[in-house]
Amino acid sequence: MSIPSLAALPIRRLTPRDLVACADLSEDRGWPREEHKWGLLLAGGTGYGIDDPAGGLVTACVVTEYGPRERPELAAIGMVLVAGRHARQGVGRRLMRHVVEETGTTPLTLHATAYGRPLYEELGFKAIGRAEMVRGVFISDDSASGVFTRPATAEDLASVLRLDEEVFGTDRTHMIARLPAFADQLRVAEENGRITGYAAAWPNMATQVVGPVIARDTRTAKALVSSLAAHTDRPLRTDIDTRHEELLGWLKERGLSSVGFNSVMTHRIPELPGDWTRRFAPLTVAAG
Numbered sequence: 001m002s003i004p005s006l007a008a009l010p011i012r013r014l015t016p017r018d019l020v021a022c023a024d025l026s027e028d029r030g031w032p033r034e035e036h037k038w039g040l041l042l043a044g045g046t047g048y049g050i051d052d053p054a055g056g057l058v059t060a061c062v063v064t065e066y067g068p069r070e071r072p073e074l075a076a077i078g079m080v081l082v083a084g085r086h087a088r089q090g091v092g093r094r095l096m097r098h099v100v101e102e103t104g105t106t107p108l109t110l111h112a113t114a115y116g117r118p119l120y121e122e123l124g125f126k127a128i129g130r131a132e133m134v135r136g137v138f139i140s141d142d143s144a145s146g147v148f149t150r151p152a153t154a155e156d157l158a159s160v161l162r163l164d165e166e167v168f169g170t171d172r173t174h175m176i177a178r179l180p181a182f183a184d185q186l187r188v189a190e191e192n193g194r195i196t197g198y199a200a201a202w203p204n205m206a207t208q209v210v211g212p213v214i215a216r217d218t219r220t221a222k223a224l225v226s227s228l229a230a231h232t233d234r235p236l237r238t239d240i241d242t243r244h245e246e247l248l249g250w251l252k253e254r255g256l257s258s259v260g261f262n263s264v265m266t267h268r269i270p271e272l273p274g275d276w277t278r279r280f281a282p283l284t285v286a287a288g
Contacts, residue, residue, distance in 0.1 A: 014047025064287040066170045073170040077110040078286025107269040111262040111285035125265040135237040136256035138229035147223035152186040159195045169273025199224035210238040213281040
């Protein structure tokens with residue numbers, strides 16, 4: 001039996017049943033398996049992939065849409081992967097072209113590595129900023145911040161969702177509402193009974209990923225990160241918008257080191273919606 005060419009293999013929608021195959025694909029490319037994150041993305045977003053006749057996936061990615069379901073206002077593309085044995089054969093370009101077409105006129109965003117950026121630029125994406133990944137064992141900050149933080153409760157969810165939509169620029173209830181089950185910690189900052197920020201820490205292999213971080217100001221963001229760090233013995237990892245220089249400097253003083261940078265890119269819009277001054281870290285770079 002002849003093996004069909006990559007160009008003849010159909011692109012299909014992925015489902016949560018494809019989680020192991022997606023994790024296998026991550027591992028194939030030297031990434032962590034990240035099954036916990038794949039589970040969130042496949043449940044809250046739309047996966048696309050091509051099946052390998054020999055088993056597993058040739059390629060995969062996930063698109064997470066935000067705003068009204070019938071007319072999304074923003075879609076984040078992430079986890080774009082091609083199996084090593086099929087690399088440099090145009091299959092990643094084919095998948096991305098399909099996704100761009102499938103999303104119609106919906107504005108798009110993604111975080112691009114230096115390796116992937118040329119492909120995205122070819123497809124019409126433009127770099128609008130950068131995010132820096134930092135990782136390490138957090139050194140406790142004993143100075144009193146004056147910001148009160150506490151674990152979030154079920155009663156806080158409506159307020160958290162309102163704040164998130166205001167700062168992110170569109171509704172992402174279907175992802176943020178999953179945080180209590182997905183994250184190990186979800187904490188809020190509060191002043192006079194009003195929530196002024198929130199942040200989560202979720203497990204990813206040997207680290208705790210801090211994200212999202214939504215806060216009124218840098219002092220509030222620091223307090224939220226400190227409170228999350230105080231309740232885990234794992235190293236922290238997070239991706240910070242490089243415009244937040246004060247927070248990045250403080251994290252490095254507290255023991256985290258730079259791991260690398262991603263370009264923040266958009267398609268069909270010149271800038272991301274919302275208020276970047278209060279948006280410090282994404283839920284995950286794969287989902288914005």
